[in-house]
Amino acid sequence: MKEFLVELTVSVPEGTHQAEVDRRRAAEAVRAKELAAEGHLFRLWRPVGEDRVIGVWRADDEAELREKVLGSLPLQPHPNDPDLTG
Template identity: 45%
Template sequence: MATEKLVEFLVNISFVGPVGWSQEDVAALVAKERAHAAELAREGHLVRMWRVPGRRENWGLWRARDATHLHEIITGLPFWPYMQLTVHPMASHPVDPLKY
């Protein structure tokens, strides 16, 4: 993956469920989600994640080959059926501080 050119995406995820689940079932799903996200981070796909205070929502910086690949990555998440997403493909900027 290190030599592969990846596109960065800023992704907003809000959660709409699961509704009516027991606390134990939700906790099990959260544990699966965190384990899967940790693997995606090790693979270099999930770069950063920020929580939106007071909401069931987050923003993340993701990397994938293209939008189709990002879709494949995100739909593999255990919480996928309960997510609403907004995806912003990112382009490099000439005054990006990381370039200096």
């Protein structure tokens, strides 16, 4: 397996209720714990006061990282997200 350093920016749309933010973070934490148990997540940082998450992820290649590892996180898609299908 290869290791990948990935930075994700977390943007919460204005007007989102805190209960929804908490629910999504809890779902992401559950999936992150599963990915760690599977050997795909080595380390995760959420810098205090910042809207980003930095992680060291493990996968056989970039396709597996995108499609099977990061793609399995319960993240909310955003219209400005890059097209990662190609």
